[in-house]
Amino acid sequence: MKRIIQLTINDKEYEVAVEPNQTLTDMLRYELGLTGTKKGCEVGDCGSCTVIMDGIPVNSCLVLAMQANGRKITTIEGLETEKGMHPIQKAFVEKGAIQCGFCTPGMILSSKSLLDKNPNPTEEEIRAGISGNLCRCTGYQKIVDAVKSVGK
Amino acid sequence: MSKKEIYAVKGLSVPETPASAQEPKPWKQTQMVGKGIPRVDAYERVSGTAVYPSDVLLPDMIYGAVLRCPHPHAQVKKVDVEAASKMPGVRAVITGDTPEARVEWTYSKEARSSLFDPHCRFEGEPVAAVAAETPYQAEDALRAIRVEYDVLPFVVDERDALKENAPSVHGAGNVLKTEKYERGQVDRGFREADVVLEENYRTECQLHTPMELHGCVAKWDGDRLTLWESTQGVYAVQAEVAEVLKLPLSKVRVVGHYMGGGFGSKLKAGKYTVIAALLAKKSARPVKLFLTREETYLAVGNRPPNNMRLKAGVKKDGTLTALDFSCTGTGGAYPSGGTSLVDWLVRDLYKCPNVRTECTDIAIHTGPARPFRAPGHPQGAWVLEQMMDALAEAIKMDPVELRLKNIPNFSQGKEGNPPYSSTGLKQCLEEGAKAFQWKVARSKALAPGETGRIKRGVGMASCLWVVGGGWPPSTVILKLFPDGSLNLNMGASDIGTGTKTVMALVAAEELGIPLGKIEIEHADTGTTQYATPSGGSKTVPTEAPTVRAAAISVKQQLLEMASKELKLDAASLVFQEGSIAPAKDPSKSVKITDLSELKKRGVVVGIGYRGPNPENKAIIPFAAQFCEVEVNTKTGEVKILRFVSTNDSGRVMDRLTYDSQVIGGITMGIGLAMTEYRVLDRDQTGRMLNRNWHDYKLPTALDVPLEMTSLPVDREDSQANSVGAKGLGEPVTIPTAPAIANAVYNATGIRITETPISPERLCRLLAEKRKEG
Numbered sequence: 001m002k003r004i005i006q007l008t009i010n011d012k013e014y015e016v017a018v019e020p021n022q023t024l025t026d027m028l029r030y031e032l033g034l035t036g037t038k039k040g041c042e043v044g045d046c047g048s049c050t051v052i053m054d055g056i057p058v059n060s061c062l063v064l065a066m067q068a069n070g071r072k073i074t075t076i077e078g079l080e081t082e083k084g085m086h087p088i089q090k091a092f093v094e095k096g097a098i099q100c101g102f103c104t105p106g107m108i109l110s111s112k113s114l115l116d117k118n119p120n121p122t123e124e125e126i127r128a129g130i131s132g133n134l135c136r137c138t139g140y141q142k143i144v145d146a147v148k149s150v151g152k
Numbered sequence: 153m154s155k156k157e158i159y160a161v162k163g164l165s166v167p168e169t170p171a172s173a174q175e176p177k178p179w180k181q182t183q184m185v186g187k188g189i190p191r192v193d194a195y196e197r198v199s200g201t202a203v204y205p206s207d208v209l210l211p212d213m214i215y216g217a218v219l220r221c222p223h224p225h226a227q228v229k230k231v232d233v234e235a236a237s238k239m240p241g242v243r244a245v246i247t248g249d250t251p252e253a254r255v256e257w258t259y260s261k262e263a264r265s266s267l268f269d270p271h272c273r274f275e276g277e278p279v280a281a282v283a284a285e286t287p288y289q290a291e292d293a294l295r296a297i298r299v300e301y302d303v304l305p306f307v308v309d310e311r312d313a314l315k316e317n318a319p320s321v322h323g324a325g326n327v328l329k330t331e332k333y334e335r336g337q338v339d340r341g342f343r344e345a346d347v348v349l350e351e352n353y354r355t356e357c358q359l360h361t362p363m364e365l366h367g368c369v370a371k372w373d374g375d376r377l378t379l380w381e382s383t384q385g386v387y388a389v390q391a392e393v394a395e396v397l398k399l400p401l402s403k404v405r406v407v408g409h410y411m412g413g414g415f416g417s418k419l420k421a422g423k424y425t426v427i428a429a430l431l432a433k434k435s436a437r438p439v440k441l442f443l444t445r446e447e448t449y450l451a452v453g454n455r456p457p458n459n460m461r462l463k464a465g466v467k468k469d470g471t472l473t474a475l476d477f478s479c480t481g482t483g484g485a486y487p488s489g490g491t492s493l494v495d496w497l498v499r500d501l502y503k504c505p506n507v508r509t510e511c512t513d514i515a516i517h518t519g520p521a522r523p524f525r526a527p528g529h530p531q532g533a534w535v536l537e538q539m540m541d542a543l544a545e546a547i548k549m550d551p552v553e554l555r556l557k558n559i560p561n562f563s564q565g566k567e568g569n570p571p572y573s574s575t576g577l578k579q580c581l582e583e584g585a586k587a588f589q590w591k592v593a594r595s596k597a598l599a600p601g602e603t604g605r606i607k608r609g610v611g612m613a614s615c616l617w618v619v620g621g622g623w624p625p626s627t628v629i630l631k632l633f634p635d636g637s638l639n640l641n642m643g644a645s646d647i648g649t650g651t652k653t654v655m656a657l658v659a660a661e662e663l664g665i666p667l668g669k670i671e672i673e674h675a676d677t678g679t680t681q682y683a684t685p686s687g688g689s690k691t692v693p694t695e696a697p698t699v700r701a702a703a704i705s706v707k708q709q710l711l712e713m714a715s716k717e718l719k720l721d722a723a724s725l726v727f728q729e730g731s732i733a734p735a736k737d738p739s740k741s742v743k744i745t746d747l748s749e750l751k752k753r754g755v756v757v758g759i760g761y762r763g764p765n766p767e768n769k770a771i772i773p774f775a776a777q778f779c780e781v782e783v784n785t786k787t788g789e790v791k792i793l794r795f796v797s798t799n800d801s802g803r804v805m806d807r808l809t810y811d812s813q814v815i816g817g818i819t820m821g822i823g824l825a826m827t828e829y830r831v832l833d834r835d836q837t838g839r840m841l842n843r844n845w846h847d848y849k850l851p852t853a854l855d856v857p858l859e860m861t862s863l864p865v866d867r868e869d870s871q872a873n874s875v876g877a878k879g880l881g882e883p884v885t886i887p888t889a890p891a892i893a894n895a896v897y898n899a900t901g902i903r904i905t906e907t908p909i910s911p912e913r914l915c916r917l918l919a920e921k922r923k924e925g
Contacts, residue, residue, distance in 0.1 A: 021288060030286075035207035036200015038412070040363050041445040045845035048363055076200035085198065093194040096808030099816060100648030101197030102363035102412030108198060127853040134845060136363050136413050137648050138812055139819030140853040141860050 005069040009034070010078025018065040024058075025049040027065035028075060036076035036105050040134070047133035050106035051075050057113040059132075076105035079112070088112055091146035099137030107133045111147045120151050166664040166727045169707040176704055178870040184661045185875070186866070188807035191653045192667055193646070196410075204410045205380040206442050208369045214243055216431045216441030217290040218424060219280040219297050220450065221272035224517035224838030225306035225319065228270040231280055232298040239296055241289035244435035246427070247280040253430050255396050257423060259486035259520050263322070267396075267426060272301075273321055273485035274519045275839050276450030278423050283431040283439045306838040310482035310490070310514040311459065321485055321515035328487050328513040333499060335564070341474025341506030345465025347546045348474075351539065353462070354906040355531045355889075356829030358455040359448075359848060360524055364412020366452045367442030370428035377429055378405045378678075381421070382442075384414040384647050385685020390677045392421040397429060405678035414647050415820075416523035417453040419685045449843035453522025454830065456481045456490040458531045462498065466543045470557035474506040477535070482514045483521035490514060490521060493528030496618050497536050497886075499565035502558035517838060523687065525817075526617055526882035530824055530889055534907065537613035537890035541897065550594070551894070552585050555614055555776075563770040570770045573621070573871035574878075576800025580776040580865055581614060584798035587863050588612075588778035597780075597898050605786045608793075609899025613887035614776040620801070620879035621771025621872050622694030626762040627681035630659060630702040632710075634751045636730070636744060637669040643683030644695050645675040649881055650809030651691050655699045657806060658875060662703035664730065689773065689879025692805055694762055697873040702760025709756050713749040714742050771872045774800040775883040777818065779857075781895040785918055788911035790896060792822060794859035795888075802869035802878035814862035814884045821888020822851050826908050 002017040009032070018027050025042070028034040028051070037060060040048030044059040051060045052074040079086040088111050091097070098104050107130055114121055114129035121129065126147045127140070135143065170176050179185065196202035221228070231247045246253045248268030257267045268278055280297050284290040305319035312318055313326040320326060342348050368381035377399065383389050386406040394404045411418065428441035443452070458481040465473040477498040483490035491511035499507055544551040559578055562571040585591070593610045631639040640659050646652045656670045673680055683695065707727065714732035715722035718740065726735045733741035750756060765771060776798050782791040797814050804810050827849040831841040842848040868876030893904050902917045 019286075019288065026287070029207070030209070033209060034200075035203065035209070038204070038363070039206060039442075040365070040412075041845055043445070043844060043846070045445075046363065076198075080199055085195070089198040092198045093190050096188070096190060096812050098191060098194060098197045099650075099809075099812055100363065100411065100413040101202055102204065104197055105200050123858060131852045131854045134363065134850050134852065136361060136415070136820070136850065137816045139815035139817075139860065140856055141815045142812060144853065 003066065005066055007068050007070060008072045010074060016065070020066060022065045024051070024060040024063040024065050024068050028060065034075050034077055038102055038105060040102070045134070047106045047110065048103055050109045050133060052109055052113050055116065057110045074109065076108060079108065087150050088115065088147065091150045095142050095146040095149060097138065097142040097146040103133055103135040107135065107143055115147070115150060123148065165729060166662060169704060169711060169727065171723065172708055176700060176874045178868060178876055179661065182661055184657045186804050186807065189653070189657065190808060191650055192656045192672065193652055202410045204364055204412055205368060205382040205408060206364055208380045208440065210369065210371060210438040213369065213438040213440055214283050214285055214435060215287040215290045216281060216283045216428050216439045217294050218278050218427060218447065219294045220447060221275060221277045221279050223272065223301060223303050224275045224308050225304040226272045227302040227304060228272060228279055229300040229302055233280060236282060236293040236296040239289065239293045241285035242282055242293045243285065243437060244283040244431045245280065246430055246434060252433065255426065257396065260488050262487045265486070267423060274517050276447060276519050278427065281427045281431060283435050306517040308517050308832045308838040309834045310457065310480055310516050312834070313514050313516050321517060326515045328515050330510060330512045333495065333509045334507070336506030338474045338476055338506045338508045342465045344467070345473040346468045347543065348463065348465045349539065349542050349546060350461070350463040351905060353460045353535045353538070355458050355534050355824070356907045357457040358524065358824050358828045359830060360415045360417035360453060361448065361845065361850065362413025362415055362417065365442045365445065366418065366422055366424060366448055368425050368428050369438060369440045370432040371438035372432055376403050376405065378407065379425060379429065380407045381425060382411045382418060383408045384411070384418045384645050384687050386645065386675045386677050387643055387682055388419060388685045389421040389425060393425055393429065396426050408645050408675045411645060411647055415525045416527070416687055419523060419687050422452060445845070446843045449848065450840060451519050453520065453524065455524035456483050456521045458491065458494050460494065460531065460535045462535045462539050464539050464543055466547055468547050470547065470549050470554045472502055472504040472558050475504050477509040480512045480514055482516045484518040485515060486520045487513065488520040488522065489527060493618060494532045496528060496565060497532040497615060500563055501536065501616055502555070503560040504558070518832065525820060526886050529615065529617060529882070529886045530821065533613060533615050533886045534890050534893070537887060538893055538903065538905070541611065541894040542903070551612060552581055552590060556581055563772065566770055568768060570768045573766065573769045573771045574802065574867065574869040575774060576865040576867055577614060577616070577774040580774055580798040580800055583863060583865060584776045584778050584796055587861065588796040590778060593780060605784060607783045607785055607899040608780065609783065609895045609897065610778065610780045611891045611894025611898055612776060612778040613891040613894060614774070615883055615886035616772050616774045617689055617879065617883040617886065620689050620693065620773035621765050622690040622879065623765055624762040626683050626694050626698040628695065628698040628702045628760045629681055630706050630758040632706050632756040634745060634754065636665065638663065638665050639671050639673060640699065641673045641680050642695060642699070643675060643680045644691055645686045647686045649691065649813060650806060651686060651695065653809060654692055654805045655695055658696050658699040659703050662700055663706060664727065689882040692877050693873055693879055696805065696875040696877060698760045698762040700760065700874050702758040705760060706756050706758030709758065710744055710747065713747045716749065717742055717747060766871055769871060771869070771878055773878040773880060773883045775887060777887040777891045779891045779895050781892060781899060783896055783899045785900060788914035788918060790826065790909055790914065792857045792892060794857050796861045796863060797884065798863045798865055799880060799883060800865040800867065801880040801883065802867065802872055803876040804864045804866045805877050810864060810880065811862040813880050815860045817884025818860055818888050819851050819856050821885045822856060822892070824907060825889035825892045827851065829908055
C-alpha cells in the first residue's frame, strides 16, 4: 500500500505517495519526472543514479523512497541557480568532460559532494571521489581536470 | 569574453563559394573548425535536461519486461501465462503463441529465426513479454509465467565446439565458415627470413556495456508507430522494424536525440524494439521497455573471443618476409562475425609480400555478437603488435624502428591495392616516440641491475582502421532564416562523440554564423534526413562534407538573391562579414539579413548530398600508442603509469571532442587488456557468471593512468573529402592492449599471450619463470 512521505528535493518541499518497495531513483524519475537522475544498473555498481542525501552522495537505486522520508535531497536539476550553471557544471562544459553524457549527472553530484567537504582535493582524492561512478566514454581524465579546475 | 561572443560580434569572412557543379576547395584557414570549442549541447548534458530515450515519459505510459530463457540451450514446451495475465496492473502478455507475435527475426542474413523462437539457442533468448502499469508489476508478472523447457546439451566455448560429439547449435557441425586469404609465396618468404617466430594468442570476449541500457518507448497513433530508441542509427531501426512488422517505412518514426553510448551494440533494432511495439499495440498504451543490466550482458552483443596463431619471418635488416595467421572465433549462436576483420591488420598494416590468413567462425550457445568498436582489430593487434615486439627483440632492433621500416604507402589488403589518400603512420610513430621520450624511457627500463620486486617497462603498438573515409549516402538540409539564424537538419545520431558540435562548426565555418544562432534537428526519421548509423568511425567524414555542401548551396542561393538586388552578375559577388558585395567594389554591399527575397521567402533551404569518395584510394586512419607500466612481481599487479597516443585522422575538427575520443578509447583498451572478460560456466550450466558491473570490471577513475596524452598528427587529407577529416573513434582503442602487453614484457620478460593481464595470470607466469630459472 502506498504511504505518503515528505522530503525536500532541491530546496523544495514535496509530499509523495510511494510504494514500500519503490526506489528513490524510480520515485524521482517516475513520480516527479526528475529524469536527470539516470538509471544504469539498479544494483549500485555504476553511480549513474547518484544524488546527494543530507550531504552524502548515495546511489539512489539502493535507497528506498521511504528511507528518504524527512531527508534533504539534491539532484542534478537542483544545481543551476539564477546566476547560471554551477561552477562544476561550467567546468565540465569547458574542459570537455562529457561524451554521451549519461554518467555526467552522477559524476557532477559525486564531485560536488567531494568539493563541499574538501574544496581543494588532490588528483588522487578526486579520483577516489568519483571512483564509484563508471564512465564508458571519456576515460575520466577530463572529468578529473574539470573537478581540479573548480577546486583551485 | 568567450570566443563565441567575439565571433558573433565581429563577423568573420567565410570561405570562397564555388560555382554550382564545382567542387569546393579545401579550407585555407579555419576560424571555428579545429579549435577546442565546447559541445553545442553541453548544457543539456550537464544539467539533466537532455531527455534520453530511457527518460521519455508519456501520458498513460506503461512498462514492458521480457522473460528470457535461463538455459544456454533448450526447447520451450509450454508457456503458461494464465496466472500472470491476472496479476494486478498487467495490461498485455505476449508469447510465441500470440498470433501477432509470430514474426520472423533475422539475427543475420544467413540464419532466420522468429521473435519468440521455441528453440532457444542461448541464455537470454526471449520467451515471453508483459506490460503492466508499473515496472514492479511487470517484473512480478514475469515471475508468475510458468515455462516448461526441455533442457538440451550445450556448448558455450568455441574450443569445445569443434570436438567430436560436441552438441550442435544448428543441427550440423559447428563450423559456420572458413575464410582464407593468400598473397605471394609464404613458404618461400619463411625460407628467406633470418628469424622466424611462432606463437599462439587469445583474446577474451568483451562486452559493450554502454551506460544507458538498451530499449525504447513505443507508441501507436492508429497505424503509425513512434519509437524513442536508444540507438546509433534511427533509420536502421526504422528499416528493421518496418520489415519485421510489415509496415511502410513512412509509418515507423524513430526518434533518438540523445543516447547513452552504444559502441556498436546499438547499430540496429533489437528484439526488444519489436516486442515493445507489439506490447503497445496489444495494450493500446505507450510502452516503455528497457532491458535490465543483466539482460544486456546476455542478449545485446559482444566482442567475440578469438584464438589466434601467428608465424612471422623477418630479415636482420627488419624486412618482413612472411606472415602466416590463423584464427578461430565465435559470434555465438547465430552467424555474426566471430572472426570478422581479425586478420585485417596482418594483411594490411605492414609491408609484407607474402601473407596467408585463415579464419574459422564457430557457432556456440551464447548470445550473438554485435560489432564492437573496431570489430576484429584489437584482437588482431594483440597478436601482430606483440609479434612485432618479439621480432624486433630477436633481430636486436628498436620496435619503433622495425615498424618504421615496414610502412606501406598503399593498401596491400584491399582489392586493386589502392594507394592511401594519406598516411601519417610514420608521423604517428616518430612524433609519439618523441613525445613519450621513448628512447630514454626504454633505456632506463632496460638498464641492468634493477633489483626489488617493482619493475618498470615501456611498450608501444601501432594500427590502422580498415575504413575511415565515410561514404554516401547522406543528406543534410540547412535552413537560413531572414534574421541570420540557421537550422541544421540531419539524420545522424550523436552517440557522444560530438557529431552535433562538429557539424555546427562546419556550418559556422562556411556561413560565418555564430554557434549560438545555429540549432540542430537530428536523429528523427519523421523530421530529419536519411543517414546511416553513427559507427565505423565514419560519421564525421560522411556527414561533415554533406553539411559543407548544404552550406555552399545556401551561399550560392544568397549570391543569386544579391545578384538580383544589386543587378550584378552573381559570379562577381563575394561574402564579407555578413554582407554580400562586388569583389571589386566592397562599398556597394547588401547585408544578408536585408535581402528582400530572403525576407519575402522566409527561408533559404540548402540541401547537401554526400558525394562519392575518390576512386581507387584507400582512406585510412592510423595511430600509434606508447605506454609505461610498473609491475609488482610479487603480486602480479600492473600499474599503468602513462600513455601517449598519436593519431592520424586527417584534419582535427574539434580538439576537445578529439582528445576525449582518444583518451576514452585508450581506457576501453585498458579494459580489454586488464579486466574485462565474460566468464561462462563452461561445464556445468553454460550460464554467464559475471553479468553485472561488479563482477565484470570496467576501468574506474582509479584504474587509468594519471597521464594520458592525445597528440594529433593534424594533417588535412585533401583527397579524402571536402573537410579533410578521416575517422577517429575506432583506431583510438586498437593498439592499447598490445602496447600494455609489450610494456609488461619489457618489465618482466614475460609474454602474456592471453587477455586479461590479471594479477592471477601474471603471478602464475612469474612463478613458472622462476621455476624454470
